[in-house]
Amino acid sequence: MVSKAKSIALYGLEGILIEVEADVFKGEERFDIVGLPDTAVKESKERVHSAIKNTTGNFPYTTITVNLAPADVKKEGAYLDLPIAVTILRAVNNKLIRDIGSTVFIGELSLEGRLRPISGILPIVLFAKKQGLKRIVLPSENAKEASLVSGVEIIPVGSLKEVIEYLSGADIDPYPFTQFNPAEHGEYVNDLKYVKGQAVAKRALEVAVSGGHNMIMVGAPGSGKTMLAKCIPSIIPDMTFDEALETTAIYSVYGTLDKSEGVISKRPFVTPHHTSTNVAMVGGGANSKPGLVSLAHNGVLYLDEMPEYTRQTLECLRQPLEDGVITVARAKATIKYPADFMLVASMNPCPCGNYGSTTAECKCTDTQIRKYKAKISGPLLDRIDIQIHVDNVLYDDLVKENLEESSEAVRKRVNKARLIQRERFLGEGITCNAQMREKHLIKYCSLSKEDEQLLKRSFEVLGFSARARSRILKVARTIADLDYSDNIETKHLLEAIGYRNSDIDK
């Protein structure tokens, strides 16, 4: 007798509906799985064997053929254990009568028949919803993560025994839908109130975070670039539900999602080491996993000492910076992962770090400085909207008892500015100023005649490349949003011009 069950496989973040069929008939004792299974899937027959035997007391010693359709797609991982076990059980036991035509089974089995959680459950549930499937039976540890999606019934099961009871008619309460709440803001170790001085850099940080602008900080070692960067999580705007879903899906596939949390509600802050390989950065490898740029999706990618990264690694960032997506082409498949992050980078002004310092002398030659700066290519620099210098803080400033503004106050302004942007771009397919394209610039960043002249003059006097224009306009738009101004005024434009530094550009 042949029985069928549905399951879902993942390629990147894309789902594919898998139909598992089992045929059990009298004959010699053998158990085959066909339909392009990989090693983990092939091994699942051992797990399924033991799990069924240890749950029901016996295993049908006959000929068993399991087919995974469509047969031309390679199946990976252990998540098909449960649907395979279900089809075998239903093929031999006619008491398991529940209609499972619109149910997805997913989960890894232990030898004693318990269900183990799998990674990537959120994109699977999202795909099930898209396919119009009504419910999904999954390991109870995955339930919280899955319950973020409304409209699909989540049936959490702890063991194969529960599954058998469920199939024979016993009801299991569906896991309740989890309302998404943005992360609670507790006390931050790195809070702007602990950063003394640096008024200019703090303001630039606020503007960058508000509009999602990429930013580079140039400054001598010890000037506080890293400290400022570490404060970003404390002022970053709250995530929307959709953003949280996207980011959670990536972490789910990557396999580092905290199962008890269920959802990532804080924007990720990813700090790759400068020895990271290209594959680690953009994704790929044998399993075509997402890379660090995708893990930073909807969050921040922080590159400390940017010129220390290999040039190739840095150039890899160009596509995601431009399109918000990274396409990983490997032998088996071409997979797209979202990678829309805010790039924050820091660098020294020269190899020794003291160029331009008011307190120490620079020992580098002209050529050394040129070479150092040249590691960051023009096209990459063009994608960084805000370029600022961070100066050394003097001892006196450090011990001053001045009360600095807290991250909480800054975050409130940032959230408001983001809200303005989201409302403005409703239906445009973008969410923040940094994502604006040429057509949005024309629509939302018109300048008065005088300001247009002013901008032109700034190009002549300060020697910007023509490509800097759109960057300046975007930043000016964000500054105007922080000021609750509908139009970009002269003061906004002037401030925005100040955030482009021809010193690094040259």
Added chain:
Amino acid sequence: MSYDRDELAVILLDSMMGLEYKNKIAILDRLDSPKQLFSQDDYVTEVIYSVLPESKANTVASAFNENYLNHVVTKLESRNVRVITKYSENYPESLQNVDCPPLCLYCNGNVSLLEEQKIFAVVGTRKCPSDVLRLTKDFASQLSEAGLCLVTGSAGGVDSAVIEGALPSEKIISVVAGGINNVYPAYNKQLIERVEKFGLVISEQPPDFEVKPWLFPVRNRIIAGLAEGVLVAAGKRDSGARHTATFALEGGKDVFAFPYSIDVSYGELPNSLIKSGAHLCDDVNDILETMRVDVKKVASVKLEGDEKTVFSLIKDGVILADDLVERSGLKSYEVATVLTKLELGGFIARAAGNTYKAIK
């Protein structure tokens, strides 16, 4: 382009890179005129063999024939190089007075610039902050607009700033240390090509001569020699610009220098020059008056409100943006706005880092 026989003889002699300057001069000094070299009579041969060791003398003695001459001249013409020799009519008189006047000037560009009435040199270090470069560029453009022809080197930093400032008025001479085909540093090649097009590039060495460190001070004597006055924009105590200033002082020319506070390394040379008698220069008119060029009066712009507050703070020596925020009592975004306004108005320039300097 045509040369007389004297010029051709000197060009040919100078094209032999194995010869030292003093040998070439020694040969030429003992002849009535350079064209005698072509005659190959006994006296000339005797002169050549008495000055040079035999191996070199053999080469030189056999080189003065029409074939080799054609080869050398065609090569120069293919590279658009016009040679002005010590025996040419248009050889700059100012160079006759320098130590070891160059035998040949290999020129590419507008040669008539060498006949300009007033040539003025602006020199300085390769490495100094962008506010100094901005100031230098402003000075260069004003000086060249006022009618001075500027002469400088070919390096980055101050040299490039001078070239960029003076290019629009097309009154710029760049003296390169090596041959014209070997511009140093390589990253400045495009800039120097623009000078070839709109100004003049000259070198004392044949086009393919390689750049050597010792050529730079040697080159500097030409810069100092051509100019009636020299402005030293910036440099450390041991900067190469020191040679230019020394040559100029020895030649009795006016030397100007920007003043600096005592703790900036790139201000060491200008300050020490001022101490030893150079003109302190903080206004273009200082130079224009001394060089007897019409002084132009610029209407001064009055600043008001926040701009005035911030500008006077910068003039008082508050240069860090963060300090400006604190001292002015303004919000950091207000200061950012004012700073850009002042920068666009040409009142201040951004130095390295987040520091600002007044340049007006």
